[in-house]
Amino acid sequence: MLNIVRERLRQGHRTGTFPKEAPKLPERFRGLPTIAQNLTPAECAEVAAACPFAALGCSDSQLQIDLGRCLFCADCPAAARGALTFSGDYRLAVRKREDLLLEDKAHRLADKLDKRMRKLFGRSLKLRQVSAGGCNACEADLNVLGTLVFDLGRFGIQFVASPRHADGLIVTGAVTENMKGALLETYAAVPEPKLVIASGACAIAGGPFRDSPEAHNGIGDLLPVDLYIPGCPPHPYTALDGLLRLLGRL
Amino acid sequence: MNPSRVIRLRHGACVPLAELPRLEFSSFRNTLLDEVAGEARVVSLFGHPGGEGLDLYAVLARDWKGELVLLHTRVKESFPSLTPECPQVHLFERELAEQYGVRPQGHPWLKPVRFHQRWVKGADIWGRRDDEHPIPGDMDFYRVEGEEVHEVAVGPVHAGVIEPGHFRFQCHGEEVMHLEISLGYQHRGIEQMLRGGPHPASIYQLEAAAGDTTIGHATAYSQLIESLAGVKVSLRTHAIRAIALELERLANHVGDIGALAGDVGFLPTASFCGRLRGDYLNLTAELCGSRFGRGLVRPGGVQFDLDPARAETLTQRLKVLAAETRGAIELCFDSPSVLARFEGTGRVTADDAEALGLVGVAARACGLVRDVRLHRNFGNGETRFDTPVIETDGDVFARGNVRRREIYASHRLIDEDLKRLPAGEIRTALPALAPESLGISLCEGWRGELVHVGITDAQGRLARYKIVDPSFHNWSALAMALRGEQISDFPLCNKSFNLSYCGFDL
Numbered sequence: 001m002l003n004i005v006r007e008r009l010r011q012g013h014r015t016g017t018f019p020k021e022a023p024k025l026p027e028r029f030r031g032l033p034t035i036a037q038n039l040t041p042a043e044c045a046e047v048a049a050a051c052p053f054a055a056l057g058c059s060d061s062q063l064q065i066d067l068g069r070c071l072f073c074a075d076c077p078a079a080a081r082g083a084l085t086f087s088g089d090y091r092l093a094v095r096k097r098e099d100l101l102l103e104d105k106a107h108r109l110a111d112k113l114d115k116r117m118r119k120l121f122g123r124s125l126k127l128r129q130v131s132a133g134g135c136n137a138c139e140a141d142l143n144v145l146g147t148l149v150f151d152l153g154r155f156g157i158q159f160v161a162s163p164r165h166a167d168g169l170i171v172t173g174a175v176t177e178n179m180k181g182a183l184l185e186t187y188a189a190v191p192e193p194k195l196v197i198a199s200g201a202c203a204i205a206g207g208p209f210r211d212s213p214e215a216h217n218g219i220g221d222l223l224p225v226d227l228y229i230p231g232c233p234p235h236p237y238t239a240l241d242g243l244l245r246l247l248g249r250l
Numbered sequence: 251m252n253p254s255r256v257i258r259l260r261h262g263a264c265v266p267l268a269e270l271p272r273l274e275f276s277s278f279r280n281t282l283l284d285e286v287a288g289e290a291r292v293v294s295l296f297g298h299p300g301g302e303g304l305d306l307y308a309v310l311a312r313d314w315k316g317e318l319v320l321l322h323t324r325v326k327e328s329f330p331s332l333t334p335e336c337p338q339v340h341l342f343e344r345e346l347a348e349q350y351g352v353r354p355q356g357h358p359w360l361k362p363v364r365f366h367q368r369w370v371k372g373a374d375i376w377g378r379r380d381d382e383h384p385i386p387g388d389m390d391f392y393r394v395e396g397e398e399v400h401e402v403a404v405g406p407v408h409a410g411v412i413e414p415g416h417f418r419f420q421c422h423g424e425e426v427m428h429l430e431i432s433l434g435y436q437h438r439g440i441e442q443m444l445r446g447g448p449h450p451a452s453i454y455q456l457e458a459a460a461g462d463t464t465i466g467h468a469t470a471y472s473q474l475i476e477s478l479a480g481v482k483v484s485l486r487t488h489a490i491r492a493i494a495l496e497l498e499r500l501a502n503h504v505g506d507i508g509a510l511a512g513d514v515g516f517l518p519t520a521s522f523c524g525r526l527r528g529d530y531l532n533l534t535a536e537l538c539g540s541r542f543g544r545g546l547v548r549p550g551g552v553q554f555d556l557d558p559a560r561a562e563t564l565t566q567r568l569k570v571l572a573a574e575t576r577g578a579i580e581l582c583f584d585s586p587s588v589l590a591r592f593e594g595t596g597r598v599t600a601d602d603a604e605a606l607g608l609v610g611v612a613a614r615a616c617g618l619v620r621d622v623r624l625h626r627n628f629g630n631g632e633t634r635f636d637t638p639v640i641e642t643d644g645d646v647f648a649r650g651n652v653r654r655r656e657i658y659a660s661h662r663l664i665d666e667d668l669k670r671l672p673a674g675e676i677r678t679a680l681p682a683l684a685p686e687s688l689g690i691s692l693c694e695g696w697r698g699e700l701v702h703v704g705i706t707d708a709q710g711r712l713a714r715y716k717i718v719d720p721s722f723h724n725w726s727a728l729a730m731a732l733r734g735e736q737i738s739d740f741p742l743c744n745k746s747f748n749l750s751y752c753g754f755d756l
Contacts, residue, residue, distance in 0.1 A: 003584065004518050007577050014525050026532065028539030028554065052450035071454060074538065074545030074553050129411040133436050135752050136413050137461025137542045143411045144531075147524035161409035178365055178386040178435045179414055182406045208454040214366055214439035232544065233461065236528075 030086035050077035093242025112248030128166035133176030168195030262477030278323035338607030364434035413751035460753030466695025484674035501530035522578035551677030592647035596743035610698015615648035622694035719753030
């Protein structure tokens with residue numbers, strides 16, 4: 001017992017100061033991209049064609065990036081040309097799919113839920129997580145939110161064991177053919193009104209498994225989505241920021 | 251004449267297909283059984299449609315000699331199953347049946363593996379239709395009948411934030427008589443998507459084959475592509491990959507010990523380790539920007555260098571973490587109430603482990619000396635890894651203790667690697683892949699041995715890519731471990747293996 005107390009003192013207090021203070025992320029962390037328009041139309045088209053996941057595009061020869069498809073990878077053909085740089089900004093989550101299309105305008109972060117929904121969920125949000133054909137990295141970094149560093153519980157948010165106890169689903173994975181049925185049944189088992197959160201590139205648009213014959217391109221065609229959390233996988237602070245914005249706590 | 255082709259393997263190897271003799275099936279079968287009866291084990295067995303029929307390739311490892319044995323044969327619609335005499339191929343044969351519709355005659359447990367659409371058109375051996383997607387979990391589960399016998403079905407959606415899988419327990423009261431595990435829910439078709447490659451998307455799909463083993467799978471893939479391209483990467487590349495692999499091992503092992511402590515209700519270690527796991531992930535992010543090592547390992551090298559300042563930061567942070575990790579873990583392993591729950595629970599015998607062909611932590615906890623780091627060291631053959639961690643009891647304690655000792659070993663390994671980081675380029679350009687060749691690569695991921703095999707066509711494109719994640723072998727061990735245990739000990743046993751669903755499902 002004494003050893004436990006001694007070790008507890010030695011390990012110290014570790015819960016982060018988020019959201020009062022912004023977290024300090026590693027220098028090489030790749031967050032919100034900023035676009036520099038320095039490409040000719042031909043170069044723009046070339047760069048767009050080089051992204052294996054069609055995250056880059058050109059509209060009127062202006063470079064666009066779809067944060068829903070982007071894996072925030074270190075091999076970005078646009079970044080190699082200096083047309084795009086990844087900043088250290090982890091705040092990425094949005095409410096609408098089209099808000100993930102980034103040009104050189106400011107990124108529109110997630111709005112809070114309407115008044116009625118905030119009254120219901122603002123102080124207590126119970127989520128059922130469904131893993132539907134990803135790689136388990138998204139799940140791992142959602143699990144991390146439960147550790148004492150993030151301490152999700154202090155915001156009134158909790159992952160629960162049954163859809164019957166849940167206010168919504170947080171879905172990860174591209175939705176494999178083999179998980180489609182279970183995902184839809186779990187959704188049906190959540191009482192109304194309910195929220196759906198798509199966490200990670202797979203759930204938003206198929207991620208690295210885009211256009212696989214054995215998987216769908218995320219949950220967009222299957223369920224109405226209330227919050228998109230981009231990333232492959234999303235940083236825990238990206239997910240936490242999105243959840244708190246949804247609840248109007250940021 | 252020895253009908254097999256033997257190669258010495260360091261981190262990757264490449265053999266022209268023309269040098270691989272095609273054996274009669276009986277000779278293939280006898281050689282394989284003889285090898286396994288001797289000192290070899292099956293690390294991979296897979297098919298690839300040939301001119302007429304299905305080409306079968308078997309890769310066996312003679313661990314102590316650091317040698318691989320390659321066998322090649324061709325079968326038609328059916329072949330006599332090897333499983334009754336060599337149980338470690340049971341899943342490989344089921345996989346062949348599901349992918350190509352060939353029947354291993356006399357297989358005692360012939361059921362689908364991943365419930366995907368067949369890879370070739372024609373009759374399905376289970377009578378499933380070509381135009382309909384199979385239904386996951388649609389098979390005859392093993393049943394025990396009798397008074398007071400009951401069946402418990404769990405999943406695919408589980409109670410925690412974990413991956414999907416389906417478990418059927420045959421219970422008598424609390425006691426589990428048999429557990430059958432049915433997976434495939436995470437099947438994304440990775441091997442099929444890799445065909446015709448390497449595609450620009452391939453490396454990302456490999457990094458996401460099993461997210462917690464990003465470095466492991468990316469390294470195995472890169473080694474394979476490098477050996478098919480005939481490229482030797484620098485010692486510096488090997489060292490950075492080795493450091494990243496050990497960081498991956500640290501994060502996962504520390505997380506697992508925390509989870510084991512949590513499952514027996516010992517919260518101090520559970521809490522401390524949960525935090526420490528994140529800190530190890532952050533060290534990987536320090537290296538490459540991603541907590542899971544995305545973007546670090548690429549065919550031909552690594553994408554991020556470890557400059558001296560960064561190496562120093564890693565050394566210093568690791569020193570602090572090492573002390574805190576030791577404190578957190580020893581607390582749990584010093585506690586009699588924890589040990590009482592760990593010891594003797596979920597036991598797998600060494601004989602069963604050997605028969606099932608277990609690898610990694612699960613194998614080393616049963617006394618089997620299987621560690622790719624030992625037999626197939628990196629780079630110039632100079633090995634810095636000479637003491638695999640071995641426990642002999644095969645229970646939850648042994649699997650936990652292997653992790654605990656490996657954590658301390660990883661601290662030392664990384665520290666040494668950081669001190670003597672060789673100079674050199676970190677990335678080499680890759681020429682085209684050798685046509686009509688077979689490449690093999692092995693890598694010790696944190697869970698165990700990762701085996702990647704690639705066969706190229708006449709244009710040097712990947713015609714077949716075969717991945718074996720350690721979970722492929724080891725899920726059967728979890729089913730064995732549960733026999734005679736209480737069903738309430740399932741979470742603890744499951745956590746002690748911590749196997750990958752997506753790594754198995756691919």
